Amino acid sequence: MTDVPMANVKDNTLPNAVSQVPSSHLDLETPEHPYLDSNELIINMGPQHPATHGVLRVILKLDGEKVLGTECVIGYLHRGVEKIAENRTYTMFNPYVDRMDYVAAVSNGLGYCQAVEKLLNVEAPPRANYIRVILTELNRIASHQLWLGTHALDIGAMTPLFYTFRDREEILKIFEKYCGARLTTHAFRIGGCQYETYAGFEKDVKNFLAFFPPKIDEYETLLTGNRIWIERTKNVGVISAEDCIALGVTGPVLRASGVKWDIRKAIPYANYSDFDFEIPIGENGDTYDRYLVRMIEMRQSLRIIEQAINGLPEGPIMAKVPKVIKPAPGEIYHSIEAPKGELGYFIVSDGSTQPYRLRVRPPSFVNLQALDLMVRGMLVADVVAVIGTLDIVLGEVDR
Amino acid sequence: MLTSTINAFTSYLGSPLPPGNAGNQLWALIYVLIIFAGVAVVVLCMNWIERKALAHFQIRLGPMRVGPHGLLQPIADALKLMLKEDIIPDEADKLVFWVAPLIGLVAAFTVYTVIPFGPSQAVSDMNIGILFMLGVSSLGVLGIVTAGWASNSHYPLIGALRSSAQMVSYEVAMGLAVVSAILMTSLNRTGTGTLSMIGIVQAQQQQGIWFLFKFFPLGLIAFVIFAIAMVAETNRSPFDLAEAESELTAGFHTEYSGLRWSLFMLAEYAAMIAVSAIAVTLWLGGWLHPFPNALNGPAWEFIFSLFPGLTFGALALFAVIGTVRMPSHSFFRIQRAGLAVFALLLAFIALLLFVIAILGRNPDASIAARFREGIDYVYWFMLKVAIFMYLFIWYRATWPRYRFDQLMKVGWKVMLPISLGVLILTAIVGVFVS
Numbered sequence: 039m040t041d042v043p044m045a046n047v048k049d050n051t052l053p054n055a056v057s058q059v060p061s062s063h064l065d066l067e068t069p070e071h072p073y074l075d076s077n078e079l080i081i082n083m084g085p086q087h088p089a090t091h092g093v094l095r096v097i098l099k100l101d102g103e104k105v106l107g108t109e110c111v112i113g114y115l116h117r118g119v120e121k122i123a124e125n126r127t128y129t130m131f132n133p134y135v136d137r138m139d140y141v142a143a144v145s146n147g148l149g150y151c152q153a154v155e156k157l158l159n160v161e162a163p164p165r166a167n168y169i170r171v172i173l174t175e176l177n178r179i180a181s182h183q184l185w186l187g188t189h190a191l192d193i194g195a196m197t198p199l200f201y202t203f204r205d206r207e208e209i210l211k212i213f214e215k216y217c218g219a220r221l222t223t224h225a226f227r228i229g230g231c232q233y234e235t236y237a238g239f240e241k242d243v244k245n246f247l248a249f250f251p252p253k254i255d256e257y258e259t260l261l262t263g264n265r266i267w268i269e270r271t272k273n274v275g276v277i278s279a280e281d282c283i284a285l286g287v288t289g290p291v292l293r294a295s296g297v298k299w300d301i302r303k304a305i306p307y308a309n310y311s312d313f314d315f316e317i318p319i320g321e322n323g324d325t326y327d328r329y330l331v332r333m334i335e336m337r338q339s340l341r342i343i344e345q346a347i348n349g350l351p352e353g354p355i356m357a358k359v360p361k362v363i364k365p366a367p368g369e370i371y372h373s374i375e376a377p378k379g380e381l382g383y384f385i386v387s388d389g390s391t392q393p394y395r396l397r398v399r400p401p402s403f404v405n406l407q408a409l410d411l412m413v414r415g416m417l418v419a420d421v422v423a424v425i426g427t428l429d430i431v432l433g434e435v436d437r
Numbered sequence: 438m439l440t441s442t443i444n445a446f447t448s449y450l451g452s453p454l455p456p457g458n459a460g461n462q463l464w465a466l467i468y469v470l471i472i473f474a475g476v477a478v479v480v481l482c483m484n485w486i487e488r489k490a491l492a493h494f495q496i497r498l499g500p501m502r503v504g505p506h507g508l509l510q511p512i513a514d515a516l517k518l519m520l521k522e523d524i525i526p527d528e529a530d531k532l533v534f535w536v537a538p539l540i541g542l543v544a545a546f547t548v549y550t551v552i553p554f555g556p557s558q559a560v561s562d563m564n565i566g567i568l569f570m571l572g573v574s575s576l577g578v579l580g581i582v583t584a585g586w587a588s589n590s591h592y593p594l595i596g597a598l599r600s601s602a603q604m605v606s607y608e609v610a611m612g613l614a615v616v617s618a619i620l621m622t623s624l625n626r627t628g629t630g631t632l633s634m635i636g637i638v639q640a641q642q643q644q645g646i647w648f649l650f651k652f653f654p655l656g657l658i659a660f661v662i663f664a665i666a667m668v669a670e671t672n673r674s675p676f677d678l679a680e681a682e683s684e685l686t687a688g689f690h691t692e693y694s695g696l697r698w699s700l701f702m703l704a705e706y707a708a709m710i711a712v713s714a715i716a717v718t719l720w721l722g723g724w725l726h727p728f729p730n731a732l733n734g735p736a737w738e739f740i741f742s743l744f745p746g747l748t749f750g751a752l753a754l755f756a757v758i759g760t761v762r763m764p765s766h767s768f769f770r771i772q773r774a775g776l777a778v779f780a781l782l783l784a785f786i787a788l789l790l791f792v793i794a795i796l797g798r799n800p801d802a803s804i805a806a807r808f809r810e811g812i813d814y815v816y817w818f819m820l821k822v823a824i825f826m827y828l829f830i831w832y833r834a835t836w837p838r839y840r841f842d843q844l845m846k847v848g849w850k851v852m853l854p855i856s857l858g859v860l861i862l863t864a865i866v867g868v869f870v871s
Binding site: 079081084087088089100102104190191192193194195196197199200201204260261264266267269270417418419420421 | 494
């Protein structure tokens with residue numbers, strides 16, 4: 039029993055896993071009998087793994103297929119966005135926020151612009167707000183489409199991914215025509231919008247409104263009633279409303295647990311109070327409910343866009359904002375309902391042209407904390423399902 | 438001396454005995470070579486068809502660049518895989534790592550020795566054919582388990598564990614479904630059934646019904662059980678837990694690359710064809726054309742013998758349409774010419790098949806007639822298998838993947854009781870009928 043090959047695996051991975059996680063709540067000690075022990079298996083899922091949505095590393099402690107515990111290791115995509123903010127003027131920092139949650143760049147920009155506006159005591163004109171709402175809701179749909187495609191792919195259904203990407207293209211085309219960029223749009227400026235809507239904007243948006251509902255039905259045909267899909271998602275990754283609130287989880291994950299909390303309704307911003315829409319909530323807080331909540335959210339977003347495009351007011355698109363933005367000393371917290379949850383910006387101004395401190399409250403980062411709670415006692419296959427249903431974007435988690 | 442040797446040799450070749458009998462070992466060898474080459478070619482074609490069909494399910498085009506409509510893609514892939522560096526991880530158990538893909542491949546190909554493409558178009562007519570098939574095809578999992586173990590890595594190990602558990606739970610239901618089909622073979626005047634694959638098809642011919650429709654819906658249920666179990670047995674979606682791309686990166690073959698990996702692919706596709714062939718043999722009348730009892734006689738025989746030619750004709754027509762529709766830009770000149778040549782080739786095969794069908798339309802002992810008959814058998818058999826292969830692709834495009842415990846639940850709690858019930862009911866009904 040001198041050269042059992044299994045021993046080498048342990049030697050290679052274990053100290054590595056331990057050394058990079060200084061304060062682990064997992065018991066990552068080498069077992070007493072290093073040879074032929076049949077107790078627990080420690081696996082590194084990621085950072086290079088097809089289902090971790092980027093460079094998330096999850097250390098799994100397994101008993102066979104059963105998950106005994108997880109440990110998320112993040113920071114592989116850390117770019118120091120918050121530190122960068124301290125060395126850029128308010129205007130210069132605006133495009134950086136697009137790089138956090140890059141699938142919902144418009145929402146990020148909206149949150150940042152509104153936070154600075156709040157700091158400056160400026161209100162964007164109604165037309166600008168309506169344009170913002172239309173683009174943000176389109177972006178919410180695009181983000182949910184990407185979530186749906188990758189989530190379904192994680193669970194093993196390949197085809198929805200291509201369907202959602204086909205339809206997401208229509209939204210990206212509108213973005214491209216509006217501001218020239220498809221992904222990191224930088225669509226809004228502090229004080230309003232820089233660009234007036236292009237000729238044919240209304241037509242494009244209305245075409246999309248007619249085009250998209252049958253496509254949602256198409257996704258639902260593939261998944262909603264699918265026996266395997268239901269088995270894979272029902273009672274998987276259940277999280278109670280209390281746990282959600284305790285962990286600070288927001289967005290569709292919170293709503294699927296039965297809490298009717300949507301900042302668009304609770305603390306309306308950007309003229310959201312003008313629009314009539316509903317907040318879908320779930321009952322069980324499982325993966326299936328979160329799926330349904332997001333599907334209904336897409337339909338509700340369409341409703342908002344329809345009202346906004348029909349009631350698009352005339353007028354200026356930019357408020358009176360000084361050329362050099364120099365807010366008075368003070369601090370501000372502003373949060374919006376991003377596709378993934380509450381996206382907040384906490385800005386401290388020292389009266390100079392640069393923020394003294396800028397802190398982002400990213401929904402993905404906070405929601406990711408629920409992972410361990412949700413997958414304990416589940417199987418390996420559920421880990422990827424739960425990572426998918428949390429809808430994290432590592433750019434936002436690591437910043 | 439020489440003359441007598443040649444005479445002995447020709448009589449040996451022309452022996453009318455069925456395959457598997459001592460007189461035809463040379464033919465058996467030739468069949469083995471044909472099947473080995475044929476399956477390898479079919480796997481290459483399947484590779485292209487799967488990628489194309491899957492792409493069209495998913496509103497993509499699939500391979501388009503290598504050759505017209507990507508027709509040369511499988512060849513390019515095969516070349517690439519052969520030229521890749523042969524990596525064996527340091528920590529792997531080298532011998533087992535080396536042997537594992539071969540086990541799967543050998544198991545998958547050995548099944549073909551009992552698959553009857555026609556009454557005499559088989560390598561052997563083993564009297565325990567179906568048992569042999571069940572035994573050998575479940576050896577395939579050994580390749581997966583050893584591959585997972587020898588890789589000495591975590592993901593392959595989990596993949597191997599899943600695969601072995603999956604195999605155990607589906608083999609049972611599969612076996613019981615097969616037994617209910619075998620029971621049906623004994624429903625003749627003599628009351629003796631058969632385990633021979635050829636005998637099973639002949640029993641369907643004698644009883645004048647495919648076992649799929651026998652004792653409706655008992656035969657159908659047994660068939661459906663088998664059809665589900667065979668997907669699980671070949672580790673295909675939605676039961677592809679052993680590779681589970683999104684969970685275990687690539688499952689049992691995570692550490693494999695290049696030629697060794699391609700051996701796994703070859704084995705997977707060969708096994709898919711093999712289990713489909715078994716389903717066809719047991720329930721869909723094997724080599725028999727549709728309605729063999731209602732639509733027989735020389736006229737119908739002739740009409741059915743035109744189908745192979747028509748199929749290739751249709752393929753040639755598609756190729757011609759593709760050629761015409763290709764953009765007239767000069768970039769596409771070579772591709773266009775290539776597709777035209779391919780269309781011509783298909784048309785030539787179609788023509789050849791038509792000529793054979795017409796020449797051999799009289800059921801006599803002429804070479805053309807025997808040739809025509811052989812082509813008919815193989816054609817109908819392969820057509821039925823092709824439907825299953827298409828279903829495999831369709832499943833993969835449509836369904837999410839089962840979870841490990843759910844798969845076991847379906848295997849033990851749903852399929853096993855149903856197949857057991859079907860077996861008992863088949864026996865009871867069979868006793869009453871005979």
